[in-house]
Amino acid sequence: MQPVIIIGAGLAGWTTAREFRKLDISTPVLLITADNGDFYAKPSLSNAFAQGRTPAQLVSTPAAKMAQTHNVTLLAHTQVQAIDPARCVVTTSGGDFAYRDLVLATGAQAIRVPIAGNAANSVLSVNSLQDFAVFHARVASRDGPQNHRKHIVVMGAGLIGCEFANDLASAGYQVGVVDPAGRPLAALLPAQAGEALQGALADLGVTWYFGCTVRAVDRNPGEDGPALQVSLSNGSQTHADIVLSAIGLRADTALAQAAGLACNRGIVVDTALQTSAPHIYALGDGAQYASAGGRTLPFVMPIMSAARALAATLAGHPTELAFPLMPVTIKTPALPIVIAAPAPGLEGQWTRSEPGLWQFMGTQGLRHGFVLTGKHTTRRGEQARLMLA
Ligand SMILES: Cc1cc2nc3c(=O)[nH]c(=O)nc-3n(C[C@H](O)[C@H](O)[C@H](O)COP(=O)(O)OP(=O)(O)OC[C@H]3O[C@@H](n4cnc5c(N)ncnc54)[C@H](O)[C@@H]3O)c2cc1C
Known part of the structure; x- marks a missing residue:
């Protein structure tokens, strides 16, 4: 039986493996990743100093333990160099591997701008x-x-x-x-x-x-x-x-583009997370979601929803992804903030309803987003319900 191959050991790759194993215990899963495969919560990178946590302490589960728990064959320190969608084969620094289905969870790259100077x-x-x-x-x-x-x-x-x-x-x-x-x-x-x-x-x-x-x-x-x-x-x-x-991230589309897959701001996927090629799927920071109006969503919550939907599809139950409302918490303890951003380009304006609460009102008088600051961040549930009402 050809395996499901997952490229990438970030939150998207490992969560897909875990969710898939809940539904299918027998299909082999091969996870190939350029890094060492250790599982960590990336959001903790930007609040580790104040907590005095070292990089080693940020690893939540070592790679070998993840592979064992989810019955996954792990190829760490292995770069995927090319995908052949016609033959269903990936070429890596460690050889060629055939797949039944392929998941691209290759993330994003930090944007760098040219800077002058000798340092x-x-x-x-x-x-x-x-x-x-x-x-x-x-x-x-x-x-x-x-x-x-x-x-x-x-x-x-x-x-x-x-x-x-x-x-x-x-x-x-x-x-x-x-x-x-x-x-x-x-x-x-x-x-x-x-x-x-x-x-x-x-x-x-x-x-x-x-x-x-x-x-x-x-x-x-x-x-x-x-x-x-x-x-x-x-x-x-x-x-x-x-x-x-820290000027932003750009979806890593190089591998997908070289394989002829449709890419724009990210790897283009339909509502079932399939790319423009059959048997190849994408999610995470590298994907551009039809379910989000063609946006990339480089956050944790979209990955959790996408991984669950994709796991079901891979397990033989084709599933359309519908994102719930996903407010983002900004980890600035000096002023905690929760934001549910309106869709880009949506017409309307922010109005301050009361101190610490702003609502984005569309031209039709509907709520399309909110911002909560300070102690008001506890009201995210209430504001989300109002938005969905
Ligand atoms: C500092 C920081 C703080 C954040 N805080 C928050 C937060 O508070 N809340 C929130 O919702 N989101 C937050 N995010 C965003 C969130 O962490 C990301 O959306 C998420 O971790 C992305 O996971 P991913 O698996 O898509 O990508 P990645 O974690 O980038 O994983 C990509 C994987 O693909 C592998 N890979 C790539 N190319 C290849 C190749 N060719 N061959 C083999 N392997 C390859 C890489 O080695 C890596 O394992 C934060 C991000 C950062 C950087």
Whole structure:
């Protein structure tokens, strides 16, 4: 019997394996992944410093234990190099493998922009536990004068940039955040909520550099102070020991595109999560969902729904994916936020119904989204029910 092959050992890959095993205990499953296959909660990467957790402590279940529990053959440290949809074969750094069905759970890549300067290649980004281990080692290293509080410049005041800024500032580091917009989470939050977050993080010690971008990163020519000189597009400069780029993610479509699968913002899948080729499916940060109006949804909750639907289809019960309402919690304890964003391009406006609560009202007078801040975040259930009413 040919196996179901899953590419990727992130939340999407492992959750699909687990959900499939609940329905089918006999079909062989081969999980192929470029990393070591350990299971971890990626959201914990942006709140680990304040909790004093090391990269090793973030592994929830080691790869071998995952493989044993879910009766999966694991090929770790193995890159899938090509897919042949006509022959139903994948080519990997460890040989060729035939599949009955193939699941692409290959995730996304951190977006990088060109930066000038002789230390531009020292800029880090974090989208995996391995990335985090490198970042953590640099932050925790004892270089520089004694009692020197590391200064970290974060590029991007989006969701991940703000979470890292909160985490690092809470853990006692000096943090600066650079963003071309005029406030944090400008694309997601109503202005007042963004300003409230800006104030809460400033109270924690975060310095904001709005309306500009990082132009160059150079080694500091002086003997003293942080190792890097960061030049901003508005002509000003700041110093840093580490620069972290958190300007967004782009679905990793390279493998799918080379195999001739339809790709756009992500790997295009229909409501049953099938790609443009039969027997090949995709989910997770790499997928562009018909069930979400052609959007990518790089969050945990969509992966859980998608994995359950896909597992049923793979087990012989064709299942259409319907996403529930999926509010996102922003892990900024300085000002906790929950957001249920309206669909992109939807006409309407944010109105503040009461302090700490904003509702997105469409032109027909219907609620299409909400934002809750501070103690009001406990009201997500009530607001979700109102939206669905
Ligand atoms: C710092 C951070 C904080 C976050 N916080 C939240 C949060 O609070 N709430 C929330 O909902 N979401 C959050 N997210 C998003 C969420 O974590 C992701 O949506 C989710 O983890 C993506 O899982 P995935 O399996 O699709 O992709 P990934 O975890 O990226 O997994 C991709 C896998 O594919 C493998 N792979 C790729 N290409 C190949 C190849 N060619 N051959 C073999 N293997 C390959 C990789 O090795 C990896 O194992 C956060 C993300 C980050 C970065």
